[in-house]
Amino acid sequence: MTTSADYTEKIPNNVDLHEDRRLQRALESWQPNFLNWWESMGPTLPTQDVYLRTAVNVGREGWAHFGHVAMRDYRWGIFLAERDPDRRIGFGQHQGEPAWQQIPGEYRSELRRLVVVQGDTEPASVEQQRNLGATAPSLYDLRNLFQVNVEEGRHLWAMVYLLHAYFGRDGREEAEELLHRNSGSADSPRILGAFNEETPDWLSFFMFTYFTDRDGKYQLGTLKESAFDPLSRTCEFMLKEEAHHMFVGTTGVDRVVERTAQLMVENDTDDAGPHGAVPLSVIQKYLNFHYSVSLDLFGGETSTNVANYYTAGLKGRWMEPRRRDDHKLTDDGMLVDALIDGEIGQTEVAALTGLNTDLRREYITDCQSGVNRWNKILADAGLPQRLKLPHIAFNRKVGAFAGIETTPDGEMLSPADWGQRSGQWLPTEVDKTHVRSLMQPVHERGKIAAWIAPPRHGINGQPFDYEYVHLA
Numbered sequence: 469m470t471t472s473a474d475y476t477e478k479i480p481n482n483v484d485l486h487e488d489r490r491l492q493r494a495l496e497s498w499q500p501n502f503l504n505w506w507e508s509m510g511p512t513l514p515t516q517d518v519y520l521r522t523a524v525n526v527g528r529e530g531w532a533h534f535g536h537v538a539m540r541d542y543r544w545g546i547f548l549a550e551r552d553p554d555r556r557i558g559f560g561q562h563q564g565e566p567a568w569q570q571i572p573g574e575y576r577s578e579l580r581r582l583v584v585v586q587g588d589t590e591p592a593s594v595e596q597q598r599n600l601g602a603t604a605p606s607l608y609d610l611r612n613l614f615q616v617n618v619e620e621g622r623h624l625w626a627m628v629y630l631l632h633a634y635f636g637r638d639g640r641e642e643a644e645e646l647l648h649r650n651s652g653s654a655d656s657p658r659i660l661g662a663f664n665e666e667t668p669d670w671l672s673f674f675m676f677t678y679f680t681d682r683d684g685k686y687q688l689g690t691l692k693e694s695a696f697d698p699l700s701r702t703c704e705f706m707l708k709e710e711a712h713h714m715f716v717g718t719t720g721v722d723r724v725v726e727r728t729a730q731l732m733v734e735n736d737t738d739d740a741g742p743h744g745a746v747p748l749s750v751i752q753k754y755l756n757f758h759y760s761v762s763l764d765l766f767g768g769e770t771s772t773n774v775a776n777y778y779t780a781g782l783k784g785r786w787m788e789p790r791r792r793d794d795h796k797l798t799d800d801g802m803l804v805d806a807l808i809d810g811e812i813g814q815t816e817v818a819a820l821t822g823l824n825t826d827l828r829r830e831y832i833t834d835c836q837s838g839v840n841r842w843n844k845i846l847a848d849a850g851l852p853q854r855l856k857l858p859h860i861a862f863n864r865k866v867g868a869f870a871g872i873e874t875t876p877d878g879e880m881l882s883p884a885d886w887g888q889r890s891g892q893w894l895p896t897e898v899d900k901t902h903v904r905s906l907m908q909p910v911h912e913r914g915k916i917a918a919w920i921a922p923p924r925h926g927i928n929g930q931p932f933d934y935e936y937v938h939l940a
């Protein structure tokens with residue numbers, strides 16, 4: 469098994485693509501379609517080159533190379549984490565059997581669906597973020613945006629490789645469809661709701677990379693456990709790249725909160741809006757929105773499909789090897805959120821059918837850590853205000869609470885009350901217009917917009933005033 473990528477090939481890869489001419493030709497004929505998609509649906513801001521990292525090795529001893537590259541010449545490649553020849557299935561009815569190198573016929577359509585749904589989110593986020601370059605608060609942020617974009621493009625490659633290599637003609641057709649669906653399109657939208665929302669400003673971008681990319685992290689974490697070894701190895705490497713996306717979101721919101729706090733203190737006010745910042749109340753509303761739509765991505769509280777995926781070994785739990793149970797769950801129960809006689813409560817279900825809830829809970833715990841961090845910034849500034857995650861039933865469109873409305877504290881509201889009061893908790897047109905008015909581009913080296921604090925460190929040891937991007 470080779471681990472370093474072969475960059476002499478048209479499609480860089482560590483899967484010995486040259487040994488399978490048919491597959492290589494199929495992917496080489498998909499490549500121009502991908503590039504057309506990138507040119508027409510990718511970043512709109514014209515650039516000469518961008519300081520980007522490119523994966524060169526999946527091993528422990530450094531996998532990234534940094535350098536200025538023209539974005540259309542970025543070497544999108546196919547990288548799978550190293551193969552463990554002894555890997556065995558960790559859960560479900562096939563537990564203990566060797567991991568699959570090919571797909572068992574009976575699971576083909578389910579596995580294809582899992583790969584397609586994951587694959588669909590990757591180009592979707594590039595589409596959602598395509599116009600953000602025009603309003604970047606600094607070259608540092610612009611570079612981070614583009615890094616996330618090229619890596620989401622690479623994640624699309626990762627899923628398309630699996631479709632081409634393991635799913636025959638159906639797989640090739642699905643790979644084409646991944647380029648035809650578009651975020652927000654009326655005729656052929658992306659599969660999942662949150663990926664059809666706009667990302668119109670940088671606060672939305674940071675909230676998206678914090679909350680929605682984090683959903684991606686959890687989905688990839690479950691697929692990393694898959695009995696289908698190529699999928700597992702693909703997701704393992706994608707998770708490494710995903711860590712940077714989380715970093716962009718976490719530190720992005722950090723810096724917005726920091727600047728807002730600073731201006732609140734300096735001006736001795738609760739409302740930093742008139743002083744050129746995003747008011748803390750608006751940060752809270754954006755948080756409420758992005759968190760609640762991201763909770764929906766985990767699906768209903770119970771799901772027999774997901775139970776079947778687990779039993780079959782297709783999709784595991786977050787941190788499956790660390791769970792202290794039998795990894796089969798056939799006799800276990802769990803409590804899931806539910807509406808009981810119209811009230812918010814919990815009900816007991818078979819643990820297998822509650823796996824969406826299990827994953828959503830892991831995610832919620834992780835989300836709380838960001839909120840704690842942002843609150844520490846407020847506390848360190850000497851401010852009494854705090855941010856918080858809204859109640860799990862707040863603004864939900866999927867699952868047990870889709871049919872009710874609540875306050876962020878979980879107090880139930882009539883539709884009329886919700887209609888009157890939701891603007892207190894979700895961004896209104898006035899809030900969005902204010903945020904957009906702050907989004908004046910700062911494309912000058914070493915400078916930064918007034919609504920956000922500079923980062924503590926540059927990228928790859930470079931200073932903040934490095935020339936991260938050369939604009940065209």
Ligand SMILES: [Fe+2]
Nearest residue numbers: 590620623684
């Ligand atoms: Fe991704």
Ligand SMILES: [Fe+2]
Nearest residue numbers: 681684710713
């Ligand atoms: Fe991502």
